[in-house]
Amino acid sequence: MSNQYKRKTIKLLATTALILGGFAGSASAEGELRLYNWSNYFAPALIEKFEKETGTKITVDNYASEDDLLAKLQAGGGGYDVIFPGTTTLGIMVDKGMLAKIDVSQMENFKNLLPAFTSIAGDEKREYSAPYMWGTTGFTYDPAMVPGGKLEESWKEIFEPQEELKGKIAMLNEMSDVWNAAAYYTGIDKCTEDPAEAQKILDVLMAQKPFVKLYSNDGTIDRMVAGEVPVHMQWNGAAHRVKAKKADVVYVYPKEGTTFWTDVIAVPKDAPNMEAAKVFVNWMMSPEVAAEASNYTGYSNAVNGSGAFLKEDLKADPAVNTPAEYDERLRAFKACSPASKDLREKVWTKLKS
Amino acid sequence: MRASTRPLMFRILLIGPAALAICIFMVIPLMLMAWISIQGRDYSGGVIWGQFSFDAYTRLFFERELDGTIALNLSYFKIILRSIWLSALTMTISLIVGFPVALFMATRSQRWRAVLIFMVTLPFWTNLLVRNYAWILLLRDHGTINNTLLWLGVISEPLPLLHTQLAVAIGLTYSFMPFMVLPIYSSLEKIDFRLVEASFDLYASRWHTLKRVIFPLAVPGMVAGCILVFVPSLGSYVTPELLGGGKTLMIGNLIGLQFGAARNWPFGAALGLFLLLLVMIALTSYARSYRTNAQVGK
Numbered sequence: 001m002s003n004q005y006k007r008k009t010i011k012l013l014a015t016t017a018l019i020l021g022g023f024a025g026s027a028s029a030e031g032e033l034r035l036y037n038w039s040n041y042f043a044p045a046l047i048e049k050f051e052k053e054t055g056t057k058i059t060v061d062n063y064a065s066e067d068d069l070l071a072k073l074q075a076g077g078g079g080y081d082v083i084f085p086g087t088t089t090l091g092i093m094v095d096k097g098m099l100a101k102i103d104v105s106q107m108e109n110f111k112n113l114l115p116a117f118t119s120i121a122g123d124e125k126r127e128y129s130a131p132y133m134w135g136t137t138g139f140t141y142d143p144a145m146v147p148g149g150k151l152e153e154s155w156k157e158i159f160e161p162q163e164e165l166k167g168k169i170a171m172l173n174e175m176s177d178v179w180n181a182a183a184y185y186t187g188i189d190k191c192t193e194d195p196a197e198a199q200k201i202l203d204v205l206m207a208q209k210p211f212v213k214l215y216s217n218d219g220t221i222d223r224m225v226a227g228e229v230p231v232h233m234q235w236n237g238a239a240h241r242v243k244a245k246k247a248d249v250v251y252v253y254p255k256e257g258t259t260f261w262t263d264v265i266a267v268p269k270d271a272p273n274m275e276a277a278k279v280f281v282n283w284m285m286s287p288e289v290a291a292e293a294s295n296y297t298g299y300s301n302a303v304n305g306s307g308a309f310l311k312e313d314l315k316a317d318p319a320v321n322t323p324a325e326y327d328e329r330l331r332a333f334k335a336c337s338p339a340s341k342d343l344r345e346k347v348w349t350k351l352k353s
Numbered sequence: 354m355r356a357s358t359r360p361l362m363f364r365i366l367l368i369g370p371a372a373l374a375i376c377i378f379m380v381i382p383l384m385l386m387a388w389i390s391i392q393g394r395d396y397s398g399g400v401i402w403g404q405f406s407f408d409a410y411t412r413l414f415f416e417r418e419l420d421g422t423i424a425l426n427l428s429y430f431k432i433i434l435r436s437i438w439l440s441a442l443t444m445t446i447s448l449i450v451g452f453p454v455a456l457f458m459a460t461r462s463q464r465w466r467a468v469l470i471f472m473v474t475l476p477f478w479t480n481l482l483v484r485n486y487a488w489i490l491l492l493r494d495h496g497t498i499n500n501t502l503l504w505l506g507v508i509s510e511p512l513p514l515l516h517t518q519l520a521v522a523i524g525l526t527y528s529f530m531p532f533m534v535l536p537i538y539s540s541l542e543k544i545d546f547r548l549v550e551a552s553f554d555l556y557a558s559r560w561h562t563l564k565r566v567i568f569p570l571a572v573p574g575m576v577a578g579c580i581l582v583f584v585p586s587l588g589s590y591v592t593p594e595l596l597g598g599g600k601t602l603m604i605g606n607l608i609g610l611q612f613g614a615a616r617n618w619p620f621g622a623a624l625g626l627f628l629l630l631l632v633m634i635a636l637t638s639y640a641r642s643y644r645t646n647a648q649v650g651k
Contacts, residue, residue, distance in 0.1 A: 067613035070398050092397040167513070173599040175614045214516040214598030228494055338396040345615045346416070352602045353428035 033276045035060045036069065036080040041133075043296030046289060053283075056276045073098055073268060081277040084132055086263050087333040088176070091122030093266065099128040100267040102278050109285035117302035120262060121333055129264035130281050131302035133237070133293065136322065136330065137177050137259040138252050140239045145230035155185040155254045158233060159208045166211040170223060170232040173215035175348045177259060178205070181233065184257030184331065191336035198343040205351050224249060237298035239319045251319035253326040260330040262302075294320075383629075390622035398616045409623035429607070436603040437631070439518065439593075440586035443525040444533075447582045448575060450526075451533035455574070456567070458534070459541035470538070473531050481528060485595045488524050489515060492596070516598025524592040532581035540574030541567070576643050584632050604628050 033050075035042065039062040047058045061080070063069045066089045072078050073093070085093060093099050104110060105118070105126040117131040139158055143149040147164045151157045159182065161169055171178060182204050183190040188197045213229055220234050224242040234242075239251035265284055267277045283289055290301040291309030300320055307315065314320050322330070336344070393404030416426040458469045476484060491497045492515040499511040514520060544567065552562040590605035597603075602610070604624065611621030 065613060067398075067616075071612065074399055095397065209600070212600065214600065216599055226495070341396060341616075345617070348615075349432075349602075349607070349610070350428045352600070352606075353431045 031055065031273075031276070032057045032059065033082065033273055033280060034058075034080045035082045035084075036072075036078060037062060037084045039064075041084065041297055043292050045296070046292055049289070049292070050280065050283065054276070054279060056273075056279075078268065079270075079272055080268055081271040081273045082280055083266055083268060084263050085266060086261055087121060088335075090120070090129055090264050090266065091335050094122050094128055098269055100269050100271060100274060100277075101127050102267050102274075102281060103127055104130045104281060107278075107282040107285065109282050112285050112287060112303050112305060114302050114304050117262070120264065121335060123264075129266040130285055132263045132265045132284070133297055133299035133301055134260065134262040135236045135299045136253065137172070137181070137233070137235055137261065138239075138254055139231060140224055140234045140242060140249055140251050140319075141231045142224065142227065142246065142249050144248070145227065151231070151250075151252065153252050153255050155181055155256050157252075158231065158254075159185055159204055161208075161211050161231070165231060167213060168229055168231065169208070169212050170220070170229040171212050171215045172220070172233045172235075173217050175344065177233070178215075179344045179347065180257075180259045180331070181254070184254070187256070190331075191334050191340045193337060193339040193343065195343060198347055202347045202350055205347065209351065236319045240298040240314070240317050243317060243319065244313070253322070253329050255329055257331045258326070258329045260332055262333070386622045386625055390619050390626060392619055394617055394619050396616060398618065400618050406619065409617075409619040412620055413623060413627060432602050432607050433604055433627075433631075435518075435601060436587055436605075439522055439525065439603065440583050442522050443529060443586045444579050444583045446522070446526045447530050447533040448579060451530060451578060452537055452571070452575070455534050455537035455541055455571075458538050459544070460546075466542075470535075473534050476527075477531065482591055482595075484528065485524055485592055488520070488527065488596055492520055492523070515596065516600060518597065518601060520596040520598075521593050521601075521603075524596040525586050525589060528589075528592060529582045529585060532585070533578035536577040536581065537571055537574040540571050540577075544570050572643075576639065580636060580639060583635065587632060587635075588628060 033056050035058060037060060042060055047060070050056065050058055063072070066086055069083060069085060070089055070092065073080075073083070074096075107130075110118075110126070110130075113131065117134075118126060120126070120129065120131070123129045139155075141151050141157075147162060157165070158169055158171075179201065180190050182201045183192070186197075186200050186204055188201060192198060216223075220232055220238050221241050223229055224232050224234070225245045234251070236251055239249070242249050243251075265281050267274065267281065271277050284293070285303055287303050287305035288309050290303035291306040294301045294306065294314060295309075295311045298314065298320060300322070389400055390409050391405055391407060393401035393406045394408065395401050412426070413429055414426055415423055416428075454473075458466060458473075461469060489496070493499070494511040494513075494515070496515070498514065499508075502508045503511065548566055548570075549562055552566045557565065587603075588605045589603060590609055593601065593603045593606055608621050608624045608628070611617045611624060
């Protein structure tokens with residue numbers, strides 16, 4: 001009798017151990033490449049193409065935010081070969097030694113990159129990362145739903161909306177994007193460490209809050225297409241996809257400053273299939289592949305010569321193909337000090353409390 | 354000697370798996386949480402192990418105002434109070450709606466009861482996220498409710514239903530209603546309905562019978578239901594995020610924010626412990642008042 005119980009207990013223990021063990025290590029088969037990316041951010045056609053050309057099978061997992069990506073890698077989990085972090089996360093990952101030094105600048109296709117992307121904050125020598133997509137954060141409006149059919153190219157329309165638009169503004173629910181926009185609007189340095197300046201930013205955001213319908217990163221495309229809101233703070237690729245269904249929608253590059261962001265391709269330090277990952281990174285910098293990626297995501301890539309392979313509607317859309325006259329409105333990423341991040345977070349919490 | 358050690362062995366072996374599960378899934382994570390809450394903050398996520406700091410706790414109560422003075426921290430308190438208020442509201446609505454439902458179920462025939470229980474638990478077959486999205490479709494400006502009212506001519510402009518605290522309360526009530534109905538049902542089901550007949554025989558009105566006979570007998574179920582609704586509401590994350598439109602946070606969202614965009618793990622852990630403390634206070638006070646009531650009732 002007691003033996004039977006003992007055996008059962010041992011079995012239970014063994015099962016528990018097996019389950020726990022399963023979390024720790026996830027085996028990756030030979031010739032498999034595991035990508036970890038945002039959802040809807042990698043063209044299925046490219047998966048097939050890569051498999052056909054190299055014989056390496058690609059699987060893709062998705063994360064909902066870069067914070068998830070960072071948290072998962074910090075916890076030592078994953079077993080991913082290729083990841084697609086943004087600039088902020090890239091800096092942290094390089095600092096913490098979480099990425100493999102794959103010497104992108106020595107790769108064959110590196111010469112294809114547009115000059116502006118041969119270096120990036122956090123990875124100046126391009127030892128760890130290659131550019132993937134880049135885009136801007138501005139706002140979109142539907143001319144049919146705004147008074148006069150036209151809005152000024154200014155954050156004013158969002159932060160101090162006209163009478164008719166009050167209560168109908170949709171904002172992104174992204175702390176840094178909202179903070180940056182308010183900082184541009186008030187003319188304050190987005191890395192400010194001065195509490196008085198942070199207070200000014202908070203004042204703008206608090207004054208705007210009653211006019212905001214919602215803060216959300218999800219469903220921004222559907223919301224505009226369905227006409228639920230006339231104005232939406234939005235990423236440009238999403239704006240492009242709105243236009244596919246509602247052609248006369250306008251994407252605005254606000255004159256006070258428009259955040260311009262880059263996502264990169266990088267390889268975690270403990271990638272199971274390092275060689276295939278390097279091949280992949282190099283492959284992604286070829287014009288045809290980069291164009292295919294853009295055609296799917298609706299965002300611009302950083303590869304010279306990819307223009308010839310782009311879909312016509314992408315080339316023709318000023319939301320994606322930024323007109324040169326807006327160049328001076330674009331503001332690149334800056335790594336802010338902890339003191340500044342603290343202020344930003346305080347403002348965000350006060351805004352939401 | 355032998356005879357007395359064998360049962361002891363039995364007992365250890367029998368308790369073992371449960372104790373192990375509690376240890377692995379509750380005690381160790383809680384200790385870890387407490388430990389992380391007093392470690393130094395790493396601004397890029399995670400903590401600086403071995404660097405002790407009680408910043409997370411002072412931050413919860415005090416803050417350096419943006420103008421530099423130190424003051425009581427009201428923003429976190431507002432969020433905590435809102436969470437308690439919304440959870441209490443959810444609990445009350447669930448109780449008011451849930452009790453008649455449970456009573457109805459308990460007074461049906463055996464076969465009907467099975468069907469009704471099945472229907473109450475049916476929403477659990479769908480993911481919580483999907484159920485919340487369904488409410489978005491119902492509540493939004495051109496959603497089912499507003500369109501129907503517009504069509505009927507009751508209103509001329511869509512009512513702002515979605516992205517309000519009301520929407521959050523509706524979503525929470527909908528999500529947790531079964532947790533209220535089922536315990537009340539199970540205590541009502543055990544009632545000897547001859548007591549009800551006796552009450553009628555003694556010329557008690559329906560209302561009196563409900564108040565003096567059925568109600569007291571259902572109290573254990575109602576208390577259990579209230580706890581089962583209040584506690585998960587207090588820590589809810591998805592509903593305020595989706596139906597509240599990100600305009601107002603609850604504790605769950607505040608904790609999520611610390612591990613996500615704000616990258617303040619120690620503070621997130623401290624908030625988690627604080628939430629736990631709140632729940633424990635609520636539960637003990639419940640248990641206390643319930644016990645005293647029961648004694649008075651005798």
